[in-house]
Amino acid sequence: MLILTCPCCGVTAEETEFHAGGEAHLKRFGPGSDNADFENYLFMRENPKGVHFERWRHNNGCGKWFYAARCTMTLEVFGTYLAQTYEPPADLCAKISAKRPGWSWGRFS
Amino acid sequence: MSNLVTALNGASDANGIATITEVPLQGMITLRGDLSKAAIKTAATTAAGVDMPGQSQANMNGASGITWMSTDELLILCPYGDVAANLATMTKALAKTHALAVDVSDARASFTVSGPNARDVMAKLVPVDLAKGSFEPGMFRRTRMAQVAAAFWMTDADTFQIVCFRSVADYVFEVLKIAAQPGSEVDFL
Structure with missing residues (x-):
């Protein structure tokens, strides 16, 4: 079971108070984009064994969306951060690097 | 009636x-908006008669009070019969602020x-x-x-x-x- 801390309201709770919202940091390709980009955006997802970034919503609490970095293998949660960003914060990446040297995920590493 | x-x-x-x-029967008003704005704080504290609560706090005084629901939402408690008057005061006070106050008592x-x-x-x-x-x-x-x-x-x-x-x-x-x-x-x- 995951223990997540909502970066919006500061509450730390187990996962049943939250709701998973799929992969984080997707870049949308809408009308006017080419087929390959649209296919990538719509269907292609990371499926890592190890470091993973996800969207979560504090649906039984403050109701806000946020991002979480966790390990799919050990269920360790590296950290959570606000959704108003295009990439994980540098300090969180450094923390993950210390625990999982050489990790990479999508365009981040 | x-x-x-x-x-x-x-x-x-x-x-x-x-x-x-x-x-x-308990009067409850949901107030949403930027909680750091003075107009919103004043509207909430005037209606409830208690100070603004901090994050994840509730300030209560009998059947009145303010609870911190999220970063942009408060639940204001007041006597059931006072809701309409409080709501009218709040709506007037918040006319120029991006905010929403709704009676959710029922x-x-x-x-x-x-x-x-x-x-x-x-x-x-x-x-x-x-x-x-x-x-x-x-x-x-x-x-x-x-x-x-x-x-x-x-x-x-x-x-x-x-x-x-x-x-x-x-x-x-x-x-x-x-x-x-x-x-x-x-x-x-």
Whole structure:
């Protein structure tokens, strides 16, 4: 079971108070984009064994969306951060690097 | 004039290890907006007659008070009969602010769980650390209660007050009664 801390309201709770919202940091390709980009955006997802970034919503609490970095293998949660960003914060990446040297995920590493 | 009743018409149960009582008609106003704005703070504190609560806190004074629901939402409690007047004052005061104030009194149900075993009863239903010292009067928590969303705070050392949606009032009352079955003390907290 995951223990997540909502970066919006500061509450730390187990996962049943939250709701998973799929992969984080997707870049949308809408009308006017080419087929390959649209296919990538719509269907292609990371499926890592190890470091993973996800969207979560504090649906039984403050109701806000946020991002979480966790390990799919050990269920360790590296950290959570606000959704108003295009990439994980540098300090969180450094923390993950210390625990999982050489990790990479999508365009981040 | 219609006859105003609460969701369960004042149901109560004292057969278990804690007393569960439905709170009489309680005025509730949801206020959403940027909580750092002075106009919003003033509107909330004027209506409730208490200071602004901090994050995850509730400031209560009898049937009036302010609870911190999220970074942009407050739940203001006031006597049921004062809601219309308070709402009119708030709407006027917030006319030039991006904000929303709505009367939700009849969309919510509220219960108290009281007695020395109240912590036990609540801890069976919510995924929250309710140990003494971790959750105390003055704190406020929105979470789930068994299968439905609920929010609660402590009015004193032995009493919790719960707010849930009116549509699930019967479920919450029944699930509280089950958690408070006679002989089901946990005595851990």
